Amino acid sequence: MASKYIALPKGISEQTFDAAVRDFSRVLGDESVLTAPERLAPYIKTMMPVPDSEHTLSAALMATTVEQIQKILAICNKYKIPIWTISTGKNLGYGSAAPAERGQVVLDLKRMNRILEVDKDLAYALVEPGVTYQQLYDYIKERNLGLWLSVPAPSAIAGPTGNTLDRGVGYTPYGEHFLFACGMEVVLANGDVLRTGMGSLPNSNTWQVFKWGYGPYLDGIFTQSNYGIVTKFGFWLMPAPSAYRPFVIRYQNEEDIEEIVEIMRPLRINGVIPNAVVIAHALYEAPVIARRSDYVTGPGSISDVAVRKLVKDHNLGIWNVYAALYGTEEQIALNWKIVTQAFGKSGRGQILTQQDVGDDPAFAYRAALMRGDMNLQEFSLYNWRGGGGSMWFAPVSQARGSETLKQMSLTKQILAKHGLDYSGEFIVGMRDMHHIVDVLYDKTDPAQEKAAYQCFDELLTVFSAQGYGTYRVNSAFMDKVASTYGPVQRQVHKTLKKALDPNGILAPGKSGIR
Amino acid sequence: MTRKKPMGRGRSSTFVLTPIVMAFVLDAIAQVAPENPAPASAPGAKWKNGAEVYAKICGYCHENGKVGPVILGRQLPPAYIHAVVRNGSRAMPPFRFSEIDEESLAKLAEYISKSQNTQ
Numbered sequence: 151m152a153s154k155y156i157a158l159p160k161g162i163s164e165q166t167f168d169a170a171v172r173d174f175s176r177v178l179g180d181e182s183v184l185t186a187p188e189r190l191a192p193y194i195k196t197m198m199p200v201p202d203s204e205h206t207l208s209a210a211l212m213a214t215t216v217e218q219i220q221k222i223l224a225i226c227n228k229y230k231i232p233i234w235t236i237s238t239g240k241n242l243g244y245g246s247a248a249p250a251e252r253g254q255v256v257l258d259l260k261r262m263n264r265i266l267e268v269d270k271d272l273a274y275a276l277v278e279p280g281v282t283y284q285q286l287y288d289y290i291k292e293r294n295l296g297l298w299l300s301v302p303a304p305s306a307i308a309g310p311t312g313n314t315l316d317r318g319v320g321y322t323p324y325g326e327h328f329l330f331a332c333g334m335e336v337v338l339a340n341g342d343v344l345r346t347g348m349g350s351l352p353n354s355n356t357w358q359v360f361k362w363g364y365g366p367y368l369d370g371i372f373t374q375s376n377y378g379i380v381t382k383f384g385f386w387l388m389p390a391p392s393a394y395r396p397f398v399i400r401y402q403n404e405e406d407i408e409e410i411v412e413i414m415r416p417l418r419i420n421g422v423i424p425n426a427v428v429i430a431h432a433l434y435e436a437p438v439i440a441r442r443s444d445y446v447t448g449p450g451s452i453s454d455v456a457v458r459k460l461v462k463d464h465n466l467g468i469w470n471v472y473a474a475l476y477g478t479e480e481q482i483a484l485n486w487k488i489v490t491q492a493f494g495k496s497g498r499g500q501i502l503t504q505q506d507v508g509d510d511p512a513f514a515y516r517a518a519l520m521r522g523d524m525n526l527q528e529f530s531l532y533n534w535r536g537g538g539g540s541m542w543f544a545p546v547s548q549a550r551g552s553e554t555l556k557q558m559s560l561t562k563q564i565l566a567k568h569g570l571d572y573s574g575e576f577i578v579g580m581r582d583m584h585h586i587v588d589v590l591y592d593k594t595d596p597a598q599e600k601a602a603y604q605c606f607d608e609l610l611t612v613f614s615a616q617g618y619g620t621y622r623v624n625s626a627f628m629d630k631v632a633s634t635y636g637p638v639q640r641q642v643h644k645t646l647k648k649a650l651d652p653n654g655i656l657a658p659g660k661s662g663i664r
Numbered sequence: 665m666t667r668k669k670p671m672g673r674g675r676s677s678t679f680v681l682t683p684i685v686m687a688f689v690l691d692a693i694a695q696v697a698p699e700n701p702a703p704a705s706a707p708g709a710k711w712k713n714g715a716e717v718y719a720k721i722c723g724y725c726h727e728n729g730k731v732g733p734v735i736l737g738r739q740l741p742p743a744y745i746h747a748v749v750r751n752g753s754r755a756m757p758p759f760r761f762s763e764i765d766e767e768s769l770a771k772l773a774e775y776i777s778k779s780q781n782t783q
């Protein structure tokens with residue numbers, strides 16, 4: 151007999167699942183327990199090169215309160231049902247809203263979306279997981295609070311809780327999001343409610359202003375993990391500066407990245423350039439203004455000659471360095487002098503501001519991102535190859551010119567071997583870089599899908615063999631990346647898992663932890 | 665410092681807002697203050713009208729065909745819009761019931777379907 155469910159959790163019979171669903175419905179009401187195929191359809195689509203059936207959920211639960219979540223966990227513990235938590239559920243290119251393993255129940259917290267507090271003076275926010283950046287942006291604007299967000303490129307449709315819990319990044323001076331997180335409320339697998347840091351202290355009003363509390367700092371173990379369900383999330387906001395100057399520096403050779411990084415590093419470490427700078431390759435920029443089919447025919451990756459032509463046709467750099475200055479006009483004038491002198495010396499880069507580029511759409515979206523505005527222009531990336539396939543390859547690099555060049559060449563070479571293009575950028579931290587490559591492929595073409603899988607696998611193997619670790623990965627490759635960090639870390643993760651979630655009900659498989 | 669009011673309507677308890685109360689690692693569910701189950705007043709799954717959804721989500725990609733195709737003024741059938749929103753299409757992500765409920769999606773589909781071509 152055909153099952154009435156589109157999937158079942160591993161090792162759980164239909165009868166047991168029936169009982170669990172009945173109990174879930176008692177807690178949430180029937181309309182918030184989704185099992186019908188058409189209700190579950192939006193959770194199924196991923197951009198990964200594996201059959202969606204491998205990540206098909208069995209049910210989705212729309213909870214809105216801590217109390218409901220506690221009751222759901224009690225049911226999961228009783229029947230040993232695994233649940234995969236999402237907040238805004240737009241983890242695109244990392245697994246989207248689908249669970250790590252087939253049959254897991256998705257706990258969807260999108261409707262738990264109150265903005266609990268935004269403090270103008272201390273510049274922080276406390277939100278529930280379902281709050282989107284757009285919602286918070288509107289809230290701040292309506293009240294004229296004079297605060298800026300830092301957002302990832304999918305800004306409007308994503309949210310601070312999910313993004314930060316997966317240790318995502320934005321592009322303002324607050325771009326390394328977890329650095330600016332301050333205080334969480336977490337429901338543990340046994341139903342306990344933990345407030346981290348100062349939040350554990352009765353009568354404290356410093357939960358969102360002091361991160362460390364007392365004793366071992368716990369917030370970190372709830373990021374990229376499956377040790378708890380975060381139900382409140384505090385983080386700092388940036389006071390809007392009185393002046394803002396975004397700019398781009400265009401370079402014409404791939405080797406120039408050495409110079410770029412060597413000049414940029416001291417400016418970042420010294421705080422002259424305060425934001426998460428992006429060094430975007432031409433192929434990361436191109437989709438905003440150009441079509442791949444104008445430069446490539448047939449299979450295989452785009453040639454260097456074609457890239458050079460594209461760059462010339464559209465007035466791009468092979469590298470496009472986006473950064474900004476923030477502060478008063480006087481501060482900016484002073485720092486602008488330092489920046490232009492540093493980058494002007496060799497004469498290789500061309501420094502341009504808003505006035506110089508006019509309404510260039512690539513500049514416009516970067517300028518929006520560096521001030522935390524809502525903008526989805528980066529989705530143009532998917533027009534490059536078409537077919538909706540994408541995986542973010544995200545190795546960490548030192549902020550050292552020779553290293554970035556090496557990583558770029560290595561990535562490009564492996565991609566080309568599998569017929570894929572290098573759509574890459576470096577997001578500059580102070581001492582590190584997130585090297586971010588969108589491995590774009592046509593998911594409707596089985597041959598390309600297979601090539602993309604093999605390519606990604608090889609990228610991980612080769613990079614880890616060279617000592618380069620990946621900071622975040624899609625759910626088809628979480629075990630593989632976990633193994634690159636060695637057995638001791640894995641064992642510690644497992645020990646914590648056993649202690650905090652002995653029945654293994656929370657997101658089994660997240661970061662390779664079960 | 666006193667905490668400001670949240671956006672939620674009809675809160676039954678101030679517990680929700682004071683970190684003091686849930687300060688401990690609580691042993692029993694019963695000890696946790698009941699929270700207001702009503703969703704926030706800001707856009708959750710319910711939206712004011714189709715224009716709002718278009719402006720706050722669709723338009724970022726579809727306005728003037730910036731990223732995806734123009735969808736206004738083409739008399740696209742509501743059923744088609746519904747299907748694309750729920751299933752996604754190529755790189756366009758699907759949108760869940762938790763993000764936009766059926767009623768709001770119907771309004772959106774009507775708005776897009778009946779819109780005039782301005783682009």
Ligand SMILES: Cc1cc2nc3c(=O)[nH]c(=O)nc-3n(C[C@H](O)[C@H](O)[C@H](O)COP(=O)(O)OP(=O)(O)OC[C@H]3O[C@@H](n4cnc5c(N)ncnc54)[C@H](O)[C@@H]3O)c2cc1C
Binds near residue numbers: 311
């Ligand atoms: C074109 C494009 C550009 C992108 N650019 C960026 C970028 O600039 N920076 C960036 O960081 N990402 C980027 N992404 C990737 C991704 O879309 C974003 O990181 C997005 O913010 C993640 O989705 P979300 O915020 O909805 O989080 P969610 O999908 O809700 O959550 C992400 C993960 O965190 C965990 N989680 C979520 N909620 C909880 C909870 N309450 N308790 C415990 N665990 C939880 C789960 O493992 C979940 O899968 C990009 C994607 C695309 C398609």
